[in-house]
Amino acid sequence: MNNVTTPMILIGAGIIFIFFGIIGYIILPKMGIGPRLTKWARICLGVTGIILLIIGLHIQINIYIQPAPTVTPTLTPTPTPKPPIAVFFYTPLEPKVGDEITFDASQSYDPDGEIEEYEWDFGDGSRAKGVLVRHSYSESGTFTVKLTIFDNNGKKNESIQTINISTKKIVNVPDAFFPSGWMGDWGDITLDDACTDNPHSEPTCIKITYSAAKSQGKGWAGIYWQYPDSNWGDNPDGRDLTGATKLTFWARGEKGGEKAEFKVGGIDGKYPDSIQPPVSTGVIVLSDKWQQYTIDLTGKDLSHVIGGFCWVTNKNQNPYGCTIYLDDIKFEW
Amino acid sequence: MTLSLNGSMKKSEKISIAVSIVAMCISAISLYISVYVTWFAPTFEQLVEEGNIHLEKGEYWKAIRCYDKALEIKPDDPNVLRDKGYAFINLGIDNENISVTQYSDAKKFIDYYFECYKNQSTMARQYYFERAFQCFSEAKILKPEDPEILFYYVSLGFYLPTGPDPINGFNEIINTIENLPPYKKEQYPVKLIKRCSWYGICIAYKEYGEEVKAEECFRKLNETN
Numbered sequence: 001m002n003n004v005t006t007p008m009i010l011i012g013a014g015i016i017f018i019f020f021g022i023i024g025y026i027i028l029p030k031m032g033i034g035p036r037l038t039k040w041a042r043i044c045l046g047v048t049g050i051i052l053l054i055i056g057l058h059i060q061i062n063i064y065i066q067p068a069p070t071v072t073p074t075l076t077p078t079p080t081p082k083p084p085i086a087v088f089f090y091t092p093l094e095p096k097v098g099d100e101i102t103f104d105a106s107q108s109y110d111p112d113g114e115i116e117e118y119e120w121d122f123g124d125g126s127r128a129k130g131v132l133v134r135h136s137y138s139e140s141g142t143f144t145v146k147l148t149i150f151d152n153n154g155k156k157n158e159s160i161q162t163i164n165i166s167t168k169k170i171v172n173v174p175d176a177f178f179p180s181g182w183m184g185d186w187g188d189i190t191l192d193d194a195c196t197d198n199p200h201s202e203p204t205c206i207k208i209t210y211s212a213a214k215s216q217g218k219g220w221a222g223i224y225w226q227y228p229d230s231n232w233g234d235n236p237d238g239r240d241l242t243g244a245t246k247l248t249f250w251a252r253g254e255k256g257g258e259k260a261e262f263k264v265g266g267i268d269g270k271y272p273d274s275i276q277p278p279v280s281t282g283v284i285v286l287s288d289k290w291q292q293y294t295i296d297l298t299g300k301d302l303s304h305v306i307g308g309f310c311w312v313t314n315k316n317q318n319p320y321g322c323t324i325y326l327d328d329i330k331f332e333w
Numbered sequence: 334m335t336l337s338l339n340g341s342m343k344k345s346e347k348i349s350i351a352v353s354i355v356a357m358c359i360s361a362i363s364l365y366i367s368v369y370v371t372w373f374a375p376t377f378e379q380l381v382e383e384g385n386i387h388l389e390k391g392e393y394w395k396a397i398r399c400y401d402k403a404l405e406i407k408p409d410d411p412n413v414l415r416d417k418g419y420a421f422i423n424l425g426i427d428n429e430n431i432s433v434t435q436y437s438d439a440k441k442f443i444d445y446y447f448e449c450y451k452n453q454s455t456m457a458r459q460y461y462f463e464r465a466f467q468c469f470s471e472a473k474i475l476k477p478e479d480p481e482i483l484f485y486y487v488s489l490g491f492y493l494p495t496g497p498d499p500i501n502g503f504n505e506i507i508n509t510i511e512n513l514p515p516y517k518k519e520q521y522p523v524k525l526i527k528r529c530s531w532y533g534i535c536i537a538y539k540e541y542g543e544e545v546k547a548e549e550c551f552r553k554l555n556e557t558n
Contacts, residue, residue, distance in 0.1 A: 179521060186436070186522045187479075216481075217381060217412025223521075230437055230525065270430075 010056030017049025084110035084151040086159035096168035096333075100136050103145065108159075110151040117150040123163075137165040173225050173247075173329035174206070176239055177308035181224025181232065181267075184314075187215025188321070189223065200250040200290045200327035210313055212321040222312030224267065225329075231306045233269015238304035241331050247295040247309065249329040253286035258324050259317035260284060264295050267307040274304040283317065286324060297331075377406040381413055384420075388434055393420040411476035418468030418485060425461035425492070426450070436481040436522040439488070439529040443536055446491045462492045480510055480526040488533060491540075499537040503530040531557070 265275025384399030487502030
Protein backbone atom coordinates (compact mmCIF):
# COMPACT_ATOMS: atom_id res chain seq x y z
CA MET A 1 0.00 0.00 0.00
CA ASN A 2 1.18 3.41 -0.76
CA ASN A 3 0.75 6.61 1.14
CA VAL A 4 -2.49 7.56 -0.68
CA THR A 5 -4.40 4.29 -0.10
CA THR A 6 -4.03 4.17 3.69
CA PRO A 7 -6.01 7.34 4.60
CA MET A 8 -8.70 6.53 2.02
CA ILE A 9 -9.32 3.15 3.71
CA LEU A 10 -9.38 4.81 7.09
CA ILE A 11 -11.84 7.45 5.88
CA GLY A 12 -13.99 4.81 4.19
CA ALA A 13 -13.96 2.66 7.29
CA GLY A 14 -14.84 5.68 9.45
CA ILE A 15 -17.80 6.49 7.19
CA ILE A 16 -19.03 2.87 7.29
CA PHE A 17 -18.74 2.72 11.07
CA ILE A 18 -20.68 5.95 11.44
CA PHE A 19 -23.19 4.75 8.85
CA PHE A 20 -23.80 1.49 10.65
CA GLY A 21 -23.99 3.32 13.94
CA ILE A 22 -26.70 5.61 12.57
CA ILE A 23 -28.44 2.86 10.65
CA GLY A 24 -28.34 0.47 13.58
CA TYR A 25 -29.50 3.08 16.07
CA ILE A 26 -32.22 4.97 14.11
CA ILE A 27 -33.39 3.30 10.91
CA LEU A 28 -33.29 -0.43 11.52
CA PRO A 29 -35.17 -0.30 14.82
CA LYS A 30 -37.90 1.80 13.17
CA MET A 31 -38.15 -0.62 10.29
CA GLY A 32 -38.05 -3.57 12.65
CA ILE A 33 -35.27 -5.09 10.62
CA GLY A 34 -32.29 -6.84 12.29
CA PRO A 35 -31.29 -7.02 15.91
CA ARG A 36 -31.58 -3.94 17.98
CA LEU A 37 -28.10 -2.76 18.99
CA THR A 38 -27.34 -1.87 22.52
CA LYS A 39 -26.69 1.69 23.46
CA TRP A 40 -22.95 1.11 24.05
CA ALA A 41 -22.61 -0.79 20.76
CA ARG A 42 -24.07 2.13 18.85
CA ILE A 43 -21.83 4.60 20.73
CA CYS A 44 -18.75 2.46 20.03
CA LEU A 45 -19.61 2.18 16.36
CA GLY A 46 -20.19 5.93 16.06
CA VAL A 47 -17.09 6.94 18.03
CA THR A 48 -14.90 4.44 16.21
CA GLY A 49 -16.26 5.68 12.90
CA ILE A 50 -15.56 9.30 13.88
CA ILE A 51 -12.02 8.41 15.05
CA LEU A 52 -11.28 6.53 11.88
CA LEU A 53 -12.67 9.37 9.81
CA ILE A 54 -10.54 11.93 11.67
CA ILE A 55 -7.42 9.83 11.35
CA GLY A 56 -8.04 9.23 7.66
CA LEU A 57 -8.71 12.89 7.03
CA HIS A 58 -5.65 13.90 9.04
CA ILE A 59 -3.44 11.61 7.05
CA GLN A 60 -4.95 12.72 3.80
CA ILE A 61 -4.51 16.38 4.68
CA ASN A 62 -0.90 15.79 5.66
CA ILE A 63 -0.30 14.11 2.34
CA TYR A 64 -1.51 17.20 0.47
CA ILE A 65 0.26 19.67 2.72
CA GLN A 66 3.66 17.96 2.48
CA PRO A 67 5.97 19.42 -0.19
CA ALA A 68 6.43 17.45 -3.32
CA PRO A 69 9.26 15.03 -3.00
CA THR A 70 12.57 16.07 -4.77
CA VAL A 71 12.88 14.26 -7.95
CA THR A 72 16.49 13.19 -8.53
CA PRO A 73 17.48 14.19 -12.07
CA THR A 74 18.48 11.37 -14.22
CA LEU A 75 20.87 13.56 -16.51
CA THR A 76 23.83 15.83 -15.47
CA PRO A 77 22.90 19.36 -16.38
CA THR A 78 25.19 20.99 -19.12
CA PRO A 79 27.47 23.62 -17.44
CA THR A 80 27.90 27.05 -18.94
CA PRO A 81 31.07 27.08 -21.17
CA LYS A 82 33.95 29.06 -19.68
CA PRO A 83 36.16 31.38 -21.75
CA PRO A 84 39.87 30.60 -22.30
CA ILE A 85 42.56 32.53 -20.44
CA ALA A 86 44.94 34.53 -22.65
CA VAL A 87 48.53 34.94 -21.43
CA PHE A 88 51.63 35.93 -23.38
CA PHE A 89 55.24 36.91 -22.90
CA TYR A 90 57.81 38.47 -25.19
CA THR A 91 61.57 38.49 -25.45
CA PRO A 92 63.81 40.43 -25.40
CA LEU A 93 62.34 42.37 -22.54
CA GLU A 94 63.88 45.64 -23.73
CA PRO A 95 63.46 45.40 -27.47
CA LYS A 96 64.94 47.90 -29.85
CA VAL A 97 64.07 48.95 -33.35
CA GLY A 98 64.78 46.11 -35.73
CA ASP A 99 65.12 43.48 -33.01
CA GLU A 100 63.31 40.25 -33.72
CA ILE A 101 60.87 39.93 -30.84
CA THR A 102 59.41 36.55 -29.97
CA PHE A 103 55.82 36.59 -28.71
CA ASP A 104 54.88 33.43 -26.86
CA ALA A 105 51.28 32.59 -25.96
CA SER A 106 51.95 29.00 -24.97
CA GLN A 107 51.01 29.73 -21.35
CA SER A 108 47.43 30.50 -22.38
CA TYR A 109 44.89 27.84 -21.42
CA ASP A 110 41.24 26.89 -21.57
CA PRO A 111 39.72 25.44 -18.37
CA ASP A 112 37.03 23.42 -20.16
CA GLY A 113 38.23 22.95 -23.68
CA GLU A 114 41.00 23.66 -26.14
CA ILE A 115 42.36 26.84 -27.64
CA GLU A 116 41.87 26.71 -31.36
CA GLU A 117 43.22 30.01 -32.58
CA TYR A 118 45.70 32.69 -31.55
CA GLU A 119 45.47 36.09 -33.17
CA TRP A 120 48.00 38.85 -32.65
CA ASP A 121 47.75 42.54 -33.26
CA PHE A 122 51.14 44.19 -32.80
CA GLY A 123 49.83 47.72 -32.70
CA ASP A 124 51.80 48.91 -35.69
CA GLY A 125 49.33 47.67 -38.29
CA SER A 126 50.81 44.18 -38.39
CA ARG A 127 48.89 41.06 -37.48
CA ALA A 128 49.81 37.41 -37.16
CA LYS A 129 48.38 34.07 -36.13
CA GLY A 130 49.99 31.32 -34.11
CA VAL A 131 50.97 30.40 -30.59
CA LEU A 132 54.58 31.52 -31.14
CA VAL A 133 55.20 34.41 -33.50
CA ARG A 134 58.08 36.76 -34.26
CA HIS A 135 57.85 40.39 -35.13
CA SER A 136 60.15 43.36 -35.40
CA TYR A 137 59.28 47.01 -35.23
CA SER A 138 60.73 49.42 -37.73
CA GLU A 139 60.11 52.46 -35.56
CA SER A 140 60.62 53.34 -31.95
CA GLY A 141 57.69 54.07 -29.64
CA THR A 142 55.13 52.43 -27.41
CA PHE A 143 52.88 49.89 -29.06
CA THR A 144 49.85 47.99 -27.75
CA VAL A 145 50.10 44.29 -28.43
CA LYS A 146 46.81 42.41 -28.29
CA LEU A 147 46.51 38.64 -28.15
CA THR A 148 43.05 37.20 -28.85
CA ILE A 149 42.45 33.50 -28.36
CA PHE A 150 39.44 31.44 -29.38
CA ASP A 151 38.48 28.09 -27.91
CA ASN A 152 36.47 25.16 -29.24
CA ASN A 153 33.31 26.47 -27.53
CA GLY A 154 33.41 29.66 -29.49
CA LYS A 155 34.54 31.60 -26.47
CA LYS A 156 37.37 34.11 -26.75
CA ASN A 157 39.62 36.10 -24.48
CA GLU A 158 42.14 38.88 -24.90
CA SER A 159 45.38 39.89 -23.28
CA ILE A 160 46.83 43.32 -23.89
CA GLN A 161 50.32 44.56 -23.11
CA THR A 162 52.17 47.70 -24.08
CA ILE A 163 55.64 47.25 -25.48
CA ASN A 164 58.25 49.98 -25.55
CA ILE A 165 60.53 49.88 -28.58
CA SER A 166 63.60 51.99 -27.99
CA THR A 167 65.88 53.41 -30.59
CA LYS A 168 68.71 51.05 -31.34
CA LYS A 169 72.16 52.53 -31.05
CA ILE A 170 74.49 51.19 -33.64
CA VAL A 171 77.94 52.06 -34.92
CA ASN A 172 78.68 50.97 -38.44
CA VAL A 173 82.22 49.65 -38.62
CA PRO A 174 82.95 51.00 -42.13
CA ASP A 175 81.88 54.47 -40.95
CA ALA A 176 83.85 54.45 -37.71
CA PHE A 177 86.95 52.47 -38.69
CA PHE A 178 89.30 52.34 -41.67
CA PRO A 179 90.26 49.13 -43.48
CA SER A 180 93.88 50.17 -43.16
CA GLY A 181 95.42 47.26 -41.30
CA TRP A 182 96.42 44.96 -44.12
CA MET A 183 98.46 42.10 -42.74
CA GLY A 184 100.53 39.15 -43.87
CA ASP A 185 100.41 38.64 -47.61
CA TRP A 186 98.77 41.98 -48.21
CA GLY A 187 99.68 41.76 -51.87
CA ASP A 188 97.26 38.83 -52.16
CA ILE A 189 94.33 40.98 -51.07
CA THR A 190 91.98 43.05 -53.16
CA LEU A 191 89.40 45.10 -51.30
CA ASP A 192 86.37 46.64 -52.94
CA ASP A 193 84.41 48.55 -50.32
CA ALA A 194 81.72 49.65 -52.77
CA CYS A 195 80.82 46.37 -54.44
CA THR A 196 77.37 46.30 -56.03
CA ASP A 197 77.32 42.54 -56.63
CA ASN A 198 74.25 41.35 -54.69
CA PRO A 199 74.78 43.32 -51.46
CA HIS A 200 72.89 42.31 -48.37
CA SER A 201 71.76 45.90 -47.89
CA GLU A 202 71.61 48.20 -50.86
CA PRO A 203 73.47 49.86 -52.39
CA THR A 204 76.89 48.31 -51.72
CA CYS A 205 78.80 45.73 -49.75
CA ILE A 206 82.45 44.87 -49.16
CA LYS A 207 84.18 42.40 -51.43
CA ILE A 208 87.50 40.85 -50.41
CA THR A 209 89.53 38.70 -52.76
CA TYR A 210 92.44 36.64 -51.48
CA SER A 211 94.67 35.06 -54.09
CA ALA A 212 96.80 32.83 -51.81
CA ALA A 213 99.82 33.72 -53.93
CA LYS A 214 102.00 34.38 -50.85
CA SER A 215 103.10 37.75 -52.23
CA GLN A 216 104.88 38.63 -49.03
CA GLY A 217 105.87 35.05 -48.26
CA LYS A 218 103.71 34.76 -45.15
CA GLY A 219 101.04 32.25 -46.10
CA TRP A 220 98.27 34.22 -44.45
CA ALA A 221 96.51 37.53 -44.88
CA GLY A 222 94.05 39.76 -43.09
CA ILE A 223 92.63 43.22 -42.74
CA TYR A 224 91.97 45.19 -39.59
CA TRP A 225 89.42 47.99 -39.64
CA GLN A 226 91.30 50.51 -37.50
CA TYR A 227 90.76 53.82 -35.77
CA PRO A 228 92.44 56.08 -36.46
CA ASP A 229 93.72 55.09 -39.88
CA SER A 230 96.74 52.72 -39.60
CA ASN A 231 96.70 52.69 -35.81
CA TRP A 232 98.71 49.68 -34.70
CA GLY A 233 98.59 50.77 -31.10
CA ASP A 234 101.00 53.67 -31.53
CA ASN A 235 98.28 56.31 -31.50
CA PRO A 236 96.46 57.18 -28.25
CA ASP A 237 93.15 57.68 -30.04
CA GLY A 238 90.47 55.02 -30.16
CA ARG A 239 86.72 54.55 -30.19
CA ASP A 240 84.79 54.40 -26.94
CA LEU A 241 82.05 51.86 -27.61
CA THR A 242 81.21 51.19 -23.99
CA GLY A 243 77.82 49.57 -23.64
CA ALA A 244 77.82 47.78 -26.95
CA THR A 245 76.74 44.21 -26.43
CA LYS A 246 77.61 42.63 -29.73
CA LEU A 247 79.05 43.04 -33.17
CA THR A 248 76.94 41.66 -35.97
CA PHE A 249 77.81 41.26 -39.63
CA TRP A 250 76.57 39.51 -42.70
CA ALA A 251 78.90 37.41 -44.81
CA ARG A 252 78.83 35.09 -47.77
CA GLY A 253 81.34 33.39 -49.99
CA GLU A 254 81.39 33.57 -53.74
CA LYS A 255 81.04 29.80 -54.15
CA GLY A 256 80.42 28.58 -50.63
CA GLY A 257 82.98 26.72 -48.54
CA GLU A 258 85.32 29.68 -48.08
CA LYS A 259 86.99 29.66 -44.66
CA ALA A 260 87.76 32.73 -42.61
CA GLU A 261 88.02 34.05 -39.10
CA PHE A 262 86.58 37.33 -37.89
CA LYS A 263 87.66 39.20 -34.80
CA VAL A 264 87.14 42.32 -32.74
CA GLY A 265 89.98 44.05 -30.91
CA GLY A 266 93.33 42.55 -30.10
CA ILE A 267 95.71 45.16 -31.49
CA ASP A 268 98.53 45.64 -29.02
CA GLY A 269 101.24 48.28 -28.86
CA LYS A 270 101.88 51.29 -26.70
CA TYR A 271 98.16 52.18 -26.64
CA PRO A 272 96.57 48.77 -27.13
CA ASP A 273 93.01 47.79 -27.80
CA SER A 274 90.98 47.57 -24.61
CA ILE A 275 89.61 44.26 -25.92
CA GLN A 276 92.36 41.82 -25.07
CA PRO A 277 92.59 39.12 -26.20
CA PRO A 278 90.55 39.62 -29.35
CA VAL A 279 87.06 38.14 -29.46
CA SER A 280 86.87 35.79 -32.40
CA THR A 281 84.29 33.82 -34.31
CA GLY A 282 86.82 31.06 -34.77
CA VAL A 283 87.30 29.68 -38.24
CA ILE A 284 83.95 29.61 -39.99
CA VAL A 285 82.93 28.17 -43.32
CA LEU A 286 80.87 30.57 -45.38
CA SER A 287 78.00 29.58 -47.61
CA ASP A 288 77.15 31.25 -50.88
CA LYS A 289 74.07 32.78 -49.24
CA TRP A 290 74.10 35.76 -46.94
CA GLN A 291 74.26 34.70 -43.33
CA GLN A 292 74.42 36.79 -40.19
CA TYR A 293 77.11 36.23 -37.59
CA THR A 294 77.35 37.68 -34.12
CA ILE A 295 80.32 38.29 -31.89
CA ASP A 296 79.19 38.56 -28.27
CA LEU A 297 80.84 41.49 -26.50
CA THR A 298 79.02 41.42 -23.20
CA GLY A 299 81.42 41.96 -20.34
CA LYS A 300 84.19 43.24 -22.58
CA ASP A 301 86.01 46.52 -22.05
CA LEU A 302 85.09 48.59 -25.08
CA SER A 303 86.44 51.89 -23.83
CA HIS A 304 89.31 52.04 -26.30
CA VAL A 305 88.64 50.10 -29.48
CA ILE A 306 91.17 50.55 -32.27
CA GLY A 307 90.66 47.29 -34.12
CA GLY A 308 86.93 47.45 -34.72
CA PHE A 309 86.79 44.45 -37.00
CA CYS A 310 89.20 41.98 -38.51
CA TRP A 311 89.04 39.43 -41.27
CA VAL A 312 91.85 36.90 -41.51
CA THR A 313 92.47 33.78 -43.53
CA ASN A 314 95.38 31.68 -44.74
CA LYS A 315 96.56 29.49 -47.57
CA ASN A 316 95.81 26.26 -45.72
CA GLN A 317 92.18 27.25 -45.29
CA ASN A 318 91.82 28.48 -48.86
CA PRO A 319 94.61 26.88 -50.94
CA TYR A 320 93.32 28.40 -54.16
CA GLY A 321 92.29 31.70 -52.69
CA CYS A 322 88.76 32.92 -52.13
CA THR A 323 86.35 35.76 -52.59
CA ILE A 324 84.09 36.76 -49.75
CA TYR A 325 81.47 39.46 -49.27
CA LEU A 326 80.70 41.39 -46.08
CA ASP A 327 77.88 43.78 -45.25
CA ASP A 328 76.18 45.53 -42.35
CA ILE A 329 79.11 45.22 -39.96
CA LYS A 330 77.98 47.04 -36.86
CA PHE A 331 78.29 47.33 -33.12
CA GLU A 332 74.92 47.16 -31.39
CA TRP A 333 73.73 48.25 -27.99
CA MET B 334 151.45 -23.92 -36.00
CA THR B 335 147.86 -23.85 -35.15
CA LEU B 336 148.47 -21.24 -32.52
CA SER B 337 150.49 -19.00 -34.85
CA LEU B 338 147.93 -19.51 -37.55
CA ASN B 339 145.22 -18.70 -35.07
CA GLY B 340 147.18 -15.73 -33.90
CA SER B 341 147.67 -14.30 -37.40
CA MET B 342 143.98 -14.96 -38.22
CA LYS B 343 142.98 -13.19 -35.08
CA LYS B 344 144.96 -10.16 -36.08
CA SER B 345 143.48 -10.04 -39.55
CA GLU B 346 140.09 -10.65 -38.06
CA LYS B 347 140.59 -7.76 -35.68
CA ILE B 348 141.50 -5.50 -38.53
CA SER B 349 138.58 -6.61 -40.63
CA ILE B 350 136.22 -6.23 -37.67
CA ALA B 351 137.57 -2.75 -36.97
CA VAL B 352 137.17 -1.77 -40.61
CA SER B 353 133.66 -3.16 -40.62
CA ILE B 354 132.75 -1.23 -37.48
CA VAL B 355 134.12 2.00 -38.92
CA ALA B 356 132.26 1.37 -42.18
CA MET B 357 129.07 0.64 -40.27
CA CYS B 358 129.47 3.81 -38.21
CA ILE B 359 130.02 5.88 -41.32
CA SER B 360 127.02 4.24 -42.94
CA ALA B 361 124.89 4.86 -39.86
CA ILE B 362 125.94 8.48 -39.67
CA SER B 363 125.28 8.93 -43.39
CA LEU B 364 121.94 7.27 -43.01
CA TYR B 365 121.09 9.42 -40.00
CA ILE B 366 122.09 12.59 -41.82
CA SER B 367 120.16 11.67 -44.95
CA VAL B 368 117.08 10.72 -42.91
CA TYR B 369 117.35 13.88 -40.84
CA VAL B 370 117.82 16.06 -43.89
CA THR B 371 114.98 14.33 -45.68
CA TRP B 372 112.38 14.14 -42.92
CA PHE B 373 113.40 16.08 -39.85
CA ALA B 374 115.33 19.14 -40.97
CA PRO B 375 113.19 22.30 -40.81
CA THR B 376 111.70 23.21 -44.13
CA PHE B 377 112.03 26.57 -45.80
CA GLU B 378 108.54 27.54 -44.65
CA GLN B 379 109.27 26.49 -41.07
CA LEU B 380 112.49 28.49 -41.01
CA VAL B 381 110.76 31.58 -42.37
CA GLU B 382 107.91 31.23 -39.90
CA GLU B 383 110.33 30.80 -37.02
CA GLY B 384 112.25 33.83 -38.24
CA ASN B 385 109.08 35.89 -38.39
CA ILE B 386 108.20 34.91 -34.83
CA HIS B 387 111.64 35.99 -33.62
CA LEU B 388 111.30 39.22 -35.59
CA GLU B 389 107.97 40.00 -33.93
CA LYS B 390 109.46 39.24 -30.51
CA GLY B 391 112.40 41.55 -31.14
CA GLU B 392 114.88 38.66 -31.21
CA TYR B 393 116.61 40.00 -34.31
CA TRP B 394 119.75 37.85 -34.30
CA LYS B 395 117.72 34.68 -33.93
CA ALA B 396 115.51 35.89 -36.76
CA ILE B 397 118.53 36.52 -38.96
CA ARG B 398 119.90 33.02 -38.28
CA CYS B 399 116.56 31.51 -39.35
CA TYR B 400 116.41 33.67 -42.45
CA ASP B 401 120.00 32.73 -43.36
CA LYS B 402 119.14 29.04 -43.11
CA ALA B 403 116.06 29.63 -45.23
CA LEU B 404 118.16 31.48 -47.78
CA GLU B 405 120.50 28.49 -47.97
CA ILE B 406 117.50 26.55 -49.25
CA LYS B 407 116.09 29.35 -51.44
CA PRO B 408 118.78 31.98 -52.00
CA ASP B 409 116.59 34.03 -54.31
CA ASP B 410 113.57 34.58 -52.13
CA PRO B 411 112.93 38.34 -52.04
CA ASN B 412 110.53 38.11 -49.10
CA VAL B 413 113.09 36.46 -46.85
CA LEU B 414 115.70 39.01 -47.92
CA ARG B 415 113.23 41.79 -47.07
CA ASP B 416 112.51 40.29 -43.64
CA LYS B 417 116.21 39.85 -42.98
CA GLY B 418 116.59 43.50 -43.96
CA TYR B 419 113.95 44.40 -41.35
CA ALA B 420 115.91 42.50 -38.72
CA PHE B 421 119.08 44.49 -39.53
CA ILE B 422 117.12 47.77 -39.58
CA ASN B 423 115.92 47.05 -36.05
CA LEU B 424 119.43 46.20 -34.92
CA GLY B 425 120.46 49.57 -36.33
CA ILE B 426 117.62 51.38 -34.59
CA ASP B 427 118.63 49.69 -31.33
CA ASN B 428 115.57 50.93 -29.47
CA GLU B 429 113.20 48.39 -27.97
CA ASN B 430 110.34 50.89 -28.10
CA ILE B 431 110.59 51.21 -31.86
CA SER B 432 110.29 48.32 -34.25
CA VAL B 433 110.11 48.36 -38.03
CA THR B 434 108.74 45.11 -39.36
CA GLN B 435 106.25 45.92 -42.09
CA TYR B 436 104.98 48.39 -44.68
CA SER B 437 102.94 50.29 -42.10
CA ASP B 438 106.11 51.35 -40.27
CA ALA B 439 107.26 53.32 -43.33
CA LYS B 440 106.67 56.82 -41.99
CA LYS B 441 108.00 55.79 -38.60
CA PHE B 442 111.28 54.77 -40.22
CA ILE B 443 111.74 58.14 -41.95
CA ASP B 444 110.75 60.08 -38.82
CA TYR B 445 113.10 58.03 -36.68
CA TYR B 446 116.09 59.21 -38.69
CA PHE B 447 115.35 62.89 -38.11
CA GLU B 448 114.00 62.63 -34.60
CA CYS B 449 116.46 60.19 -33.07
CA TYR B 450 119.15 58.75 -35.25
CA LYS B 451 120.57 61.74 -37.06
CA ASN B 452 122.56 63.00 -34.11
CA GLN B 453 123.22 59.66 -32.44
CA SER B 454 124.75 57.69 -35.25
CA THR B 455 127.47 55.19 -34.37
CA MET B 456 129.67 52.97 -36.48
CA ALA B 457 127.97 49.83 -35.21
CA ARG B 458 124.50 51.04 -36.07
CA GLN B 459 125.73 52.29 -39.42
CA TYR B 460 127.01 48.79 -40.09
CA TYR B 461 123.59 47.24 -39.46
CA PHE B 462 121.92 49.72 -41.79
CA GLU B 463 124.47 48.80 -44.45
CA ARG B 464 123.62 45.14 -44.00
CA ALA B 465 119.93 46.01 -44.23
CA PHE B 466 120.57 48.00 -47.37
CA GLN B 467 122.39 45.00 -48.86
CA CYS B 468 119.33 42.81 -48.17
CA PHE B 469 116.87 45.29 -49.66
CA SER B 470 119.16 45.81 -52.67
CA GLU B 471 119.14 42.09 -53.43
CA ALA B 472 115.39 41.88 -52.82
CA LYS B 473 114.83 44.86 -55.13
CA ILE B 474 116.63 43.08 -57.96
CA LEU B 475 114.46 40.02 -57.47
CA LYS B 476 111.20 41.94 -57.03
CA PRO B 477 111.66 45.33 -58.69
CA GLU B 478 108.01 46.40 -58.48
CA ASP B 479 107.39 45.66 -54.83
CA PRO B 480 106.55 49.05 -53.29
CA GLU B 481 107.43 47.92 -49.78
CA ILE B 482 110.92 46.72 -50.73
CA LEU B 483 111.49 49.81 -52.85
CA PHE B 484 110.44 52.10 -50.05
CA TYR B 485 112.85 50.71 -47.48
CA TYR B 486 115.62 50.50 -50.05
CA VAL B 487 115.22 54.22 -50.78
CA SER B 488 114.59 55.21 -47.15
CA LEU B 489 117.92 53.72 -46.15
CA GLY B 490 119.38 56.45 -48.34
CA PHE B 491 118.71 58.83 -45.43
CA TYR B 492 120.82 56.66 -43.16
CA LEU B 493 123.68 55.83 -45.55
CA PRO B 494 125.87 58.34 -47.34
CA THR B 495 126.38 55.85 -50.12
CA GLY B 496 122.68 55.00 -50.38
CA PRO B 497 120.28 56.12 -53.10
CA ASP B 498 119.21 59.74 -53.40
CA PRO B 499 115.86 59.91 -51.51
CA ILE B 500 114.21 62.46 -53.80
CA ASN B 501 114.93 60.52 -56.98
CA GLY B 502 114.30 57.22 -55.27
CA PHE B 503 110.89 58.19 -53.86
CA ASN B 504 109.89 59.72 -57.20
CA GLU B 505 110.73 56.41 -58.84
CA ILE B 506 108.55 54.59 -56.32
CA ILE B 507 105.66 56.92 -57.09
CA ASN B 508 106.11 56.31 -60.81
CA THR B 509 106.29 52.57 -60.24
CA ILE B 510 103.07 52.65 -58.26
CA GLU B 511 101.39 54.75 -60.92
CA ASN B 512 102.21 52.06 -63.46
CA LEU B 513 100.75 49.23 -61.38
CA PRO B 514 97.45 47.67 -62.44
CA PRO B 515 94.46 49.59 -61.02
CA TYR B 516 93.51 46.92 -58.48
CA LYS B 517 97.05 46.95 -57.06
CA LYS B 518 97.10 50.73 -56.84
CA GLU B 519 93.94 50.50 -54.73
CA GLN B 520 95.56 48.19 -52.21
CA TYR B 521 95.77 50.10 -48.97
CA PRO B 522 99.47 49.38 -48.30
CA VAL B 523 100.34 50.58 -51.80
CA LYS B 524 98.45 53.81 -51.24
CA LEU B 525 100.15 54.22 -47.87
CA ILE B 526 103.60 53.66 -49.38
CA LYS B 527 102.84 56.21 -52.09
CA ARG B 528 101.82 58.74 -49.46
CA CYS B 529 104.92 57.98 -47.38
CA SER B 530 107.06 58.37 -50.50
CA TRP B 531 105.61 61.86 -50.98
CA TYR B 532 106.35 62.50 -47.34
CA GLY B 533 109.91 61.25 -47.85
CA ILE B 534 110.42 63.69 -50.75
CA CYS B 535 109.18 66.58 -48.61
CA ILE B 536 111.46 65.56 -45.74
CA ALA B 537 114.39 65.26 -48.15
CA TYR B 538 113.82 68.79 -49.49
CA LYS B 539 113.80 70.03 -45.93
CA GLU B 540 116.96 68.10 -45.17
CA TYR B 541 118.69 69.61 -48.17
CA GLY B 542 117.68 73.09 -47.10
CA GLU B 543 115.24 73.66 -49.93
CA GLU B 544 112.59 75.18 -47.71
CA VAL B 545 110.37 76.55 -50.51
CA LYS B 546 110.20 73.20 -52.26
CA ALA B 547 109.64 71.49 -48.94
CA GLU B 548 106.72 73.77 -48.08
CA GLU B 549 105.21 73.30 -51.52
CA CYS B 550 105.65 69.55 -51.18
CA PHE B 551 103.95 69.42 -47.76
CA ARG B 552 101.12 71.62 -49.02
CA LYS B 553 100.45 69.21 -51.91
CA LEU B 554 100.72 66.25 -49.58
CA ASN B 555 98.11 67.73 -47.23
CA GLU B 556 95.84 68.47 -50.18
CA THR B 557 95.95 64.87 -51.35
CA ASN B 558 95.08 63.70 -47.85
